[in-house]
Amino acid sequence: xxxxxxxxxxxxxxxxxxxxxxxxxxxxADLLAVxxxxxTPVRVPLAATLRKAAAEVSACLLLRPGARLETGDAIxxxxxGREARSPIAGVxxxxxxxxxxxxxxxxxxxxxVVGHIRGRVRSIExxxxxxxxxxxxxxxxxGIGDAVHGELVVAVRDAGEELRAGAxxxxxxxxxxxxxxxxxxxxxxxxRAMGVAGIVLGGVLDxxxxxxxxxxxxxxxVGGQLDSFGVLLVEGFGKVGIDxxxxxxxxxxAGRTASLFGAERLIYVYDAEPPPPRRMxxxxxxxxxxxxRPFQGRAGVVVAELEDLHAPASGIPTRMALVRFEDGRLxxxxxxxxxxxxxxxxxxxx
Amino acid sequence: xxxxxxxxxxxxxxxLSLLVDVGSAWTKASVIGRxxxxxxxxGSLAQPTGWGDVELFAGLASRLAxxxxxxxxxxxxxxxxTAPRIACHTPRRAGRLGLAAVSLELSAAAARRVAESAGWxxxxxxxxxDGRSLADRLGALQAADVDAWLIAGGFxxxxxxxxxxxxxxxxxxxxxxxxxxxxxxxxxxxxAVEALFEPGAVRRAPNPRPSPEVxxxxxxxxxxxxxxxxxxxxxxxxxxxxxxxxxxxxxVARATRRRIVGVDLGARYASWVHAESDGASESRVYAGGxxxxxxxxxxxxxxxxxxxxxxxxxxxxxxxxxxxxRARPATIPQTxxxxxxxxxxxxxxxxxxxxxxxxxxxxxxxxxxxxxLAAAPRPxxxxxxxxxGVRPLGITGLAIDxxxxxxxxxxxxxxxxxxxxGALRDDLLTPLGSSVVCRGGRxxxxxxxxxxRRTGWPDIGPIEVRTGQLVALPLGRGQQADxxxxxxxxxxxxxxxxxRRVHAAVHGGVVGLMLDARGVPLHLPRxxxxxxxxxxxxxxxxxxxxxxxxxxxxxx
Numbered sequence: 001x002x003x004x005x006x007x008x009x010x011x012x013x014x015x016x017x018x019x020x021x022x023x024x025x026x027x028x029a030d031l032l033a034v035x036x037x038x039x040t041p042v043r044v045p046l047a048a049t050l051r052k053a054a055a056e057v058s059a060c061l062l063l064r065p066g067a068r069l070e071t072g073d074a075i076x077x078x079x080x081g082r083e084a085r086s087p088i089a090g091v092x093x094x095x096x097x098x099x100x101x102x103x104x105x106x107x108x109x110x111x112x113v114v115g116h117i118r119g120r121v122r123s124i125e126x127x128x129x130x131x132x133x134x135x136x137x138x139x140x141x142x143g144i145g146d147a148v149h150g151e152l153v154v155a156v157r158d159a160g161e162e163l164r165a166g167a168x169x170x171x172x173x174x175x176x177x178x179x180x181x182x183x184x185x186x187x188x189x190x191x192r193a194m195g196v197a198g199i200v201l202g203g204v205l206d207x208x209x210x211x212x213x214x215x216x217x218x219x220x221x222v223g224g225q226l227d228s229f230g231v232l233l234v235e236g237f238g239k240v241g242i243d244x245x246x247x248x249x250x251x252x253x254a255g256r257t258a259s260l261f262g263a264e265r266l267i268y269v270y271d272a273e274p275p276p277p278r279r280m281x282x283x284x285x286x287x288x289x290x291x292x293r294p295f296q297g298r299a300g301v302v303v304a305e306l307e308d309l310h311a312p313a314s315g316i317p318t319r320m321a322l323v324r325f326e327d328g329r330l331x332x333x334x335x336x337x338x339x340x341x342x343x344x345x346x347x348x349x350x
Numbered sequence: 351x352x353x354x355x356x357x358x359x360x361x362x363x364x365x366l367s368l369l370v371d372v373g374s375a376w377t378k379a380s381v382i383g384r385x386x387x388x389x390x391x392x393g394s395l396a397q398p399t400g401w402g403d404v405e406l407f408a409g410l411a412s413r414l415a416x417x418x419x420x421x422x423x424x425x426x427x428x429x430x431x432t433a434p435r436i437a438c439h440t441p442r443r444a445g446r447l448g449l450a451a452v453s454l455e456l457s458a459a460a461a462r463r464v465a466e467s468a469g470w471x472x473x474x475x476x477x478x479x480d481g482r483s484l485a486d487r488l489g490a491l492q493a494a495d496v497d498a499w500l501i502a503g504g505f506x507x508x509x510x511x512x513x514x515x516x517x518x519x520x521x522x523x524x525x526x527x528x529x530x531x532x533x534x535x536x537x538x539x540x541x542a543v544e545a546l547f548e549p550g551a552v553r554r555a556p557n558p559r560p561s562p563e564v565x566x567x568x569x570x571x572x573x574x575x576x577x578x579x580x581x582x583x584x585x586x587x588x589x590x591x592x593x594x595x596x597x598x599x600x601x602v603a604r605a606t607r608r609r610i611v612g613v614d615l616g617a618r619y620a621s622w623v624h625a626e627s628d629g630a631s632e633s634r635v636y637a638g639g640x641x642x643x644x645x646x647x648x649x650x651x652x653x654x655x656x657x658x659x660x661x662x663x664x665x666x667x668x669x670x671x672x673x674x675x676r677a678r679p680a681t682i683p684q685t686x687x688x689x690x691x692x693x694x695x696x697x698x699x700x701x702x703x704x705x706x707x708x709x710x711x712x713x714x715x716x717x718x719x720x721x722x723l724a725a726a727p728r729p730x731x732x733x734x735x736x737x738x739g740v741r742p743l744g745i746t747g748l749a750i751d752x753x754x755x756x757x758x759x760x761x762x763x764x765x766x767x768x769x770x771x772g773a774l775r776d777d778l779l780t781p782l783g784s785s786v787v788c789r790g791g792r793x794x795x796x797x798x799x800x801x802x803r804r805t806g807w808p809d810i811g812p813i814e815v816r817t818g819q820l821v822a823l824p825l826g827r828g829q830q831a832d833x834x835x836x837x838x839x840x841x842x843x844x845x846x847x848x849x850r851r852v853h854a855a856v857h858g859g860v861v862g863l864m865l866d867a868r869g870v871p872l873h874l875p876r877x878x879x880x881x882x883x884x885x886x887x888x889x890x891x892x893x894x895x896x897x898x899x900x901x902x903x904x905x906x
Contacts (some may be wrong), residue, residue, distance in 0.1 A: 013492040014526055035492075038485040058542060065518040065546050066525030093488065094518020097542065098511045103518065105485055126526045127495065141677035206647065206669035237673035280400045280680075292674060292684050314689035315727030316682050336398050337681045 006137040006268065007122065010115040010129045015066075015091075020129060024121045028149035028259055032129050033113040038091050038105035046076050047100025049084040054100030060084075067092045075102050116147040116259045118270055135259075135270040138246075140200075142237060144213055145230035145262030148176070150197035152258045152269060154251050156180040159202065160241035165190040172196045176258050176267075178250045181241040181297075185211040188231065192216070198230040198260035200250070200267060202297060203240030230262030235289075240297035243289050245276045245341050282340035288323060292337045299341070300325035306332060364422055364429055366392075368410075369758035371591060372399055372439040375617035375642075375679035376721050378754025381410050381430060382774065389773040392417065394753035396721060398680035407431045436770070438594040438761040440619055444637035445578045446473040448496040448523075450516040452503030452535075454479050457513075460559040461502035461534060463706060464567040467634035468574035469592060469619075476519065478512045484519070491523035497581050498529050500574070501543065504536030506560040514542055521546040530577065534558055534570050553577070568632070575635075589761045592621040596633040598760025599717060601771050602778075604629030608714035613703065613740070614757065615696055615720035616640045617679035622703055627714075634707060639699060641722060642676040646695050657874070658694050660885035663687050689727070693735055696722045700739025701871065709870060711743035711844035717779060719751035729860040730893040733782045738888075741870040743844035745786050745833070745854045748861075749779040781827055783859035789870040791817035791841040797867035798841060801834040810898055812836065813865065820888055821865040822896035825858030832856075841867075862896045 012018060016035035020026060047054045060076040069075070069086040076084045086092075090106040119133040155167050155177040163179030165187040173195035183191075183201055185208040191199055209231070216229075234242055242250070258269045269275075282288045282302050289299050300323040309317040312334055320332045365384040370377065380394035393413035397406060411426040418426065447470040451458035454477045462472055474494035476487045501517050504510030513535045520531065524547075533543045534555040544552045555573040560566055579587050587593055591614070599612035603625035612623040620639030625631035638644060645651060652669035659668075671691045675681070683689040704710055718724070718736045726732040732750050736742075751757075755778055759770045771778065791797040794816055801811035802823060811834075815821050825831055835852040837843065843852060856863060868888075875881045 011493070011495055013489070014523060015492050037489045041484050058545060061545070064548070065521035066523070091488075091522055093484070093522050094515055094546065096511050097509065097514055103484075103515070105488065108485075142673060205666055206652070206673045207666045210649065210669075236670075236677060238670040280398060281405060291678050292681050293671070293688060294685055296674070311727065312682075312684045313686055314683045315686075316689070316725055317727070318682055334682050334684060337684060 005119075006133045006135065008117050008119070008131050008133050008268070010113075010117060010131060012113055012127055012129055014127055016113055018124055018129065020121050020124070022121050022124060026115055026117065026119060026121060026131060028116050028118050028257065029114060031112045032115045034110040035113055036107035036110055038093070039108045041090075041093055041103045041105035042088060043096070043099075043101040044075065044084070044086060044104050045099075045101050046084040046095070050076055050078050050082050050100075052078060052100065055097055057100040058095045058097060061095065063092050065092055065094045069104060075104075114147075116149045116261075117268070118257065118259070133259075133268050133270075135268040136272040136274045138234065138267050138269070138275045140232045140234040140265040140267070142204075142209075142233040143231055143262040143265040144209060145198070146228035147259065147261045148197040148228045148230045149257060149259040150174050150176045152176050152178065152250065152254055152256050154178045154247075154254045158241075159244045159247035162239070163187055163199065163201065168194050168196060170194060176200065176260050178242075178247075178254075180247075182239045184208055185215065188212040189215055192227070192229045195227065196229070198232065198262065200232045200234060200242075200260070202235040202242035203233055203238050204231070205239070206237045230260045232260055232262055232265060232267050235297050236291060238293075238296060243297070243299055243341060245287075245299075245343070249273075249275050277342045278339040279342060280339060281335065282321070282338050284321075286340040287343075288321075288338040288340055290323065290325075290333050290338055292334075295323075295325065295331065295333060295337075298325050298327070302338070303330070305335070364418070366429055366433040368430060368433045368435045368437075369753075369755045370406075370435060370437040371594075371754050371757045372437065373591070373616050373721075374440045374619070375399060377401075377406060378721075378724075379406055379410060380753045380755045380758075381414060381433070382755075391753050391755060391774060391777040394755070396725060396754065400680060403431070436758045436762060438589045438591045438757045440591045440616060441469070441583055441637075443582060444469065444471040444618075445498065445582045446471050446496045447574075448473055448491060448494045448499045448520070449475045450491065450499065450501045450503075450520045451475070451477050452479075452510060452512045452516060453477060456562070457503040457535070457559055460565055460567065461500055461570070464558050464570045465500055465574055466636055466638075467567075467706070468571045469578050469635035469637050470574060471637045476516065478516065488519055488523055491519060494523075496529060498577060499524060499531040500534060501531065502534045502558065504539055504557075505562065506537045506557050508536050509538055510536055513539055514546075517543045517546050530581070532570075532573060532577065534573075588763070591616075591757050592619060592633065592635040594757040594760035595621050595719065596623045596625075596631055596760065597767060598756040598771065599623040600625045600629045600631035601760065601767050602717070602756075603627055603631065605768065605772060605775075606715075609712065610715045610717060611710050611713045611740070611742070612717040612719065612756075613700060613736075614751075615699060615718070615722055617642045617721075620699060620703055622707065634703070636703065639703065640720075641692065641695055641699070642679045643699060644676075645702070646698065647672050647676065655691065655694050655698055657878075657881065658698065658885070659690055660882055660889050661687060661690050662878075662882065663691065692722060693726070693731055696735045697739040700735065701741070704740055705871075709743055709844070710740050713742055713744070713746050715747045715749060716740060716742050717749050717751060717756070719754065719756060723750050724752045724754060728893060729780070729782055733861040733864070734889065734892045736782075737785055737787070737864060737866065737892075738872060741787060741872065742785060743787050743789060743842075743870050745784065745835075745843065745852075745856060747784050747857050748782040748859065750782060751778070752780040753777070781857060781859035783825060783861040783863055784856035785864040785866055786833065786835065786843070786856075787866045787868075787870065788837065788841050788843050791838055791867065791869075793817050796838050798838065798865070799836040800865055802863070803832040803834070804829065815865045815867045817841075817867050817869070819867050820891045822861075822891050822894070823863040823865065824896045824898060825856065825863040827859050829858035830855060831858070831863070861892070864892070
């Protein structure tokens with residue numbers, strides 16, 4: 001079974017020390033780099049040591065801001081050979097011209113930069129490590145949160161079911177849950193509290209997502225919660241179920257490891273076939289998913305394309321198709337609001 | 351026997367060109383053809399950009415099929431596909447800028463306004479008063495994914511330790527990268543800042559806030575625009591839609607000797623152009639200012655927008671509709687509610703653009719472009735978005751670029767642009783009509799009295815317009831009228847001289863003439879029922895067929 005490669009860029013803070021190499025195989029929990037954040041800086045008086053006026057100190061600098069210093073390293077030297085040395089190890093941040101002091105920030109402990117991604121390192125450049133991912137990528141339409149990884153678990157019975165708080169228990173810890181049509185802010189909060197790594201949903205009310213973000217922000221401010229958590233929406237905002245075809249794909253890959261990047265609206269599922277692709281501009285006979293109200297998230301089959309331009313209720317003249325939805329309703333829908341869903345053998349027949 | 355010679359029928363040919371504006375969500379295309387010696391727009395369409403060229407050519411061919419020489423019908427797609435193409439496109443990505451400044455309210459705010467209006471997106475802002483520790487500030491700058499850095503702070507002629515500290519912070523955060531740095535702070539610190547970076551890394555730009563009282567954004571904007579072009583999309587700059595739109599509007603202003611404000615509201619970008627009658631122009635390009643803008647959905651955004659709707663749509667539905675439009679900008683509003691939300695969002699973005707740059711006043715013509723305006727189901731809706739969003743103070747003509755042809759024509763080179771726009775002058779813009787917008791006056795009291803004179807028609811008026819009132823009068827496309835406007839004390843049209851009586855010529859359009867005494871900016875009642883009633887009444891005035899007040903006909 002061959003798997004497609006996606007290329008993922010893992011941002012690395014400038015100044016971090018990369019701990020991998022091109023060609024290396026990395027796992028989601030692997031360390032790609034370590035970063036030592038600067039902590040409270042100290043001011044190192046230079047003017048007196050150099051016997052210079054404060055304004056003249058900057059002309060004597062040996063280093064530029066950003067330079068790493070070890071204890072005793074020379075920071076500045078006069079033409080007469082007088083030197084000022086750093087009393088601590090850290091990073092030089094600059095010089096205060098008014099009093100002739102150097103600002104040196106000691107570095108804190110090493111913090112790991114985890115990629116949350118599995119694959120082969122393709123390149124290392126300033127600010128990023130690029131990884132070839134041996135997995136299927138699915139881009140969603142919205143999302144929040146951090147990069148996480150975990151086992152993919154389907155947590156609802158069908159694609160249109162709402163993910164309820166009661167469905168989340170300790171067994172979900174460290175997993176990426178596939179929900180259905182919606183999750184309330186309460187459900188998201190409980191999921192995070194239970195140590196769930198991430199949640200994939202068809203849709204969610206924007207208001208509930210914002211409420212959840214606000215709660216998390218406040219908790220972080222009081223130092224309560226620091227675990228990573230991500231949410232990905234694959235269909236739209238509001239109560240929107242995952243398209244049954246896509247839901248079946250998730251179900252088929254339950255138990256596989258996945259990496260979810262909420263803010264980037266992206267999920268990778270490893271050792272998986274690609275998700276059922278979608279195409280704009282569906283043709284007659286093709287299965288489609290509708291976006292925008294009143295048919296948002298509903299699937300059906302295009303039975304005809306209307307001749308000439310027609311206007312939906314909004315009054316905007318546009319190309320329309322007649323869609324037989326799966327609930328039996330027949331309705332005209334702007335073609336721009338439809339996507340053809342393609343099954344794995346390449347056909348789109350409904 | 352006489353032999354009859356058959357005369358060969360010459361192949362029918364067509365002289366066509368294609369104007370294409372490839373947007374981030376929608377592609378707008380027009381076929382122009384020469385008929386009886388004149389170039390005309392023969393047909394136009396807009397389609398999601400993802401549908402591709404083949405569909406575009408087929409769509410245009412089907413639009414033209416009924417009106418072209420039947421001998422061409424079968425070859426129409428090929429003719430369109432091979433026609434000379436005049437094209438522009440939305441920048442493929444926005445430039446990302448890291449901003450470091452001394453004060454959040456002064457230097458950072460001024461620099462941010464300038465950078466955003468030059469088409470940059472601000473990825474990270476750090477200031478000495480942002481409430482973070484120095485270490486946290488450095489950490490945030492180190493993590494920022496940026497194409498360039500902008501440092502601002504300190505007034506000209508002064509030393510500022512804080513500005514130098516921020517420059518040092520950027521130098522420390524930037525280590526290992528070669529992203530260019532623009533120093534736009536105190537002119538006294540140039541050498542000190544340059545010494546913090548490797549040679550050639552720092553470019554100097556004039557301080558946008560040279561003193562506490564003065565803001566001087568233009569030179570920095572120019573420097574940032576230039577840097578953006580070099581870094582993000584080097585090459586054919588005039589093919590970038592915001593640049594082409596500016597050139598197009600400037601040329602229309604020069605050719606018609608009018609002061610014009612043009613606004614192109616797209617999915618991602620919003621471009622504003624202020625053009626003088628001699629063609630000199632200035633533009634503002636907001637890379638995140640379009641309908642997919644995050645500003646609409648940030649905290650409080652949906653609630654604000656819900657308050658500006660004439661329909662009772664709750665905040666939750668507004669938020670979801672805005673997010674869905676952001677997520678899929680190439681879809682279209684299908685319901686009345688979604689259209690109302692989309693148009694309210696457009697009004698809000700226009701108002702925000704005006705608030706950033708100051709009031710629009712004394713402008714002869716206001717041009718609206720972009721799908722939300724050009725594809726409004728009713729011209730009156732486009733009129734309302736422009737009128738309520740921009741609030742053009744004074745006497746202003748309003749028009750839309752319905753075919754989306756202005757930007758592609760603006761991408762022609764200097765020698766051709768005048769000829770191109772001139773050749774299509776009759777088809778290029780769809781005149782909506784004119785507006786007379788005043789401000790001031792006591793609520794409910796008369797604000798202005800307007801008399802309308804048209805050659806060959808009876809005079810109408812004086813029509814009394816009360817403060818807070820909106821009056822629509824019919825004035826069709828191609829019609830012209832002279833207005834005599836008598837202003838009440840305390841009421842102004844924004845003219846420099848406080849004249850009580852104003853004479854002006856106005857042009858009609860598909861909507862008509864609007865006499866608008868609702869003030870600048872608009873104020874809405876706090877109570878939701880009152881607010882909706884007021885918004886509905888304005889919508890009704892704008893969308894109903896205007897009628898002449900026959901009781902006010904004064905002379906033949």
